[in-house]
Amino acid sequence: MFTLTTSAAQQIQQAAASSGAQEMALRIAAKIDPDGSKQYGMGFDDPTEEDMKLDLKGVAVVIAGESQVLLADTVLDYVELNPGEFNFIFINARDFQDEVEPAPSGGCGSGACATGGCASKGRTH
Secondary structure (H helix, E strand, O other): OOEEOHHHHHHHHHHHHHHOOOOOEEEEEEEEOOOOOEEEEEEEEOOOOOOEEEEEOOEEEEEOHHHHHHHOOEEEEEEEEEOOEEEEEEEEHHHHOOOOOOOEOOOOEOOOOOOOOEOOEOOOO
16 A cells, blocks of 8 residues: 655645645556556546545545556655755655665655755656
């Protein structure tokens, strides 16, 4: 199941308030590129009937059917990557099964959810 950390939930709620998107859900998406790397994206959106709808730490989250399998066992966190540089990261336990140190890949797509954007950790090959 997809989850959020408390830090990510707080940052998403702040971003929704500052952008006037409090009534919208956070859409999370994932896809596999031709080279096998996993790309993540997120942004505020209106839910559809086909979406999986979750309420995680006070954040309405929606995931389209094609992304649900890719996002299973994924955690969205908001962390300090470098001193003073905060960003969203996607951590998928399945990506770490065969790797000692995965390389970052992906990104936020819309960038609508935070001024710092987002990053992801996943397989790049």
